[in-house]
Amino acid sequence: MACQGLQKGETLESLKRESETLKKKLEEERNKLNDVELHQVAEKVEVLSALSIKTRRVLKGHGNKVLCMDWCKDKRRMVSSSQDGKVIVWDAFTLNKEHGVPLPCTWVLACAYAPLSGLDNKCSVIPLSLDKNENLAAKKKSVAMHTNYVSGCSFTNSDMQLLTSSGDGTCALWDVESGQLLQSFHGHTADVLSLDLAPSETGNTFVSGGCDMKANVWDMRSGQNIQSFESHESDINCVKYYPSGDAFASASDDATCRFYDLRADREVAVYQKDSIIFGASTCDFSLSGRLLFAGYNDYTINVWDVLKGTRATILFGHENRVSRVRVSPDGTALGSASWDSTLRVSWSFSTGSNYIFRFIKLLFWVNSRLVLEFTVAF
Amino acid sequence: MTTVFFEYTSTFNLGEWSLNSPLKYSSKRLFYEDIFSPKTITNNMTSNSNLSNMRRLVEQLKLEASVERIKVSQAAAELQQYCLQNAGKDALLVGVPTGSNPFREPRSCAIV
Secondary structure, eight states: OTTOOOOTTOOHHHHHHHHHHHHHHHHHHHHHTOOSOHHHHGGGSOOOOOOOEEEEEEEEOOSSOEEEEEEOTTSSEEEEEETTSEEEEEETTTOOEEEEEEOSOSOOOEEEEOSSGGGTTOEEEEOOOSOTTOOOOSSOOOOOOOSSOEEEEEEOTTSSEEEEEETTSEEEEEETTTOOEEEEEEOOSSOEEEEEEOSSTTOOEEEEEETTSOEEEEETTTOOEEEEEOOOSSOEEEEEEOTTSSEEEEEETTSOEEEEETTTTEEEEEEOOTTOOSOEEEEEEOTTSSEEEEEETTSOEEEEETTTOSEEEEEOOOSSOEEEEEEOTTSSOEEEEETTSEEEEEEEBOSSOOHHHHHHHHHHHHHOHHHHHHHHHO | OEEEEEOOOTTOOTTSOOSOOSOSSOOTHHHHSOTTOOOEEEEEOOHHHHHHHHHHHHHHHHHHHTOOOOOHHHHHHHHHHHHHHHGGGOHHHHOBOTTOOTTSOOOOOOOO
């Protein structure tokens, strides 16, 4: 294909003109169906009551920036990777560290938990590595081989396959057992920074976002780019599917998060504020999809009301950039990892609070700090 | 046409991502690699690869233009419906009982 000569009547200019007219036609088609904005449709929805999401646990133990974290399907364990070359598995209830895996490479950008419990405790880490053929240890496998760093990875529903995104501009689907490349996805013109699989059990699409400011939706079986969205003004750092699978959100260096609907084939909401000038590096939806948690480089996590387009609340606490936010699989808690080498777990207490409990807690605090810690652990 | 990009290293601080990059599609590889390994990226665009790229782009655009779309009002209504249906189960919205730890193993209570 690369060496084909010009077809009859075809020139570079004519192809360029054709692509321009096609782009315009695409815009027109999309705009025809843009009859109303999402926040207008959501006007009748009740405004969110004041959220009481706060950091309840701080996990310390990494020696350097925490770059990535993920929840285990058992809803209690978390895995995190850090610049000090370690991958740690935490128990969020006891705050114990269950495993610590040292890796030879320092920039571990992505980690994911294998979904099936049969692969108990196996977390697969794809390190930033140019040593493609390095066999790390008996348990660890070098599965994905890209020509550049691997920025994101995700196990597919079947657990036997791994999807990776890379700085070489491609995404690839690998068989975990044999390490074979099953499908590759070309279309981005710059580094691909993030990918997310469609949530449905039978789904076979995924979305990827990259430094070319585009978010592409791909068919996993054919390798075809089905849809493409280009409205961000800077690198897209993270993409995440809406829980129903009909839409996705993206977080970008242009300090905005955007919400795209797949069936309407366009952007339907932009989450931005004049006071937010730092890029967003990560985003995740709550279980119902009403809240979008986005971690920013100004050390905060902004929580957006997805339907109304307004900010619901803001979470402080991290002392450096937030590198990853993830909602736990059953939606009860939010885990966040940061360059300040800590992880924080936050959840919300219902506002119909128990005053008697509060009073007892106050008594304990007055008595001694040890007793308070016992109560907090409960 | 040969385009050569030089990655600058001397002014690059590993801790911060410089927003003043002259490259339009800045590579995050700069961000992650050791600052003491200068590299040169060469992007050779021959006329043939240009042509095949354009052809691929045109095919891709044709495919995208033929996608079936629904109205935003309908899509938004369905998104809203999903939100409201699942809002009750969303523990980050409604909250867990005050003082409890959501990670504790659920103990079953039998009402006698």
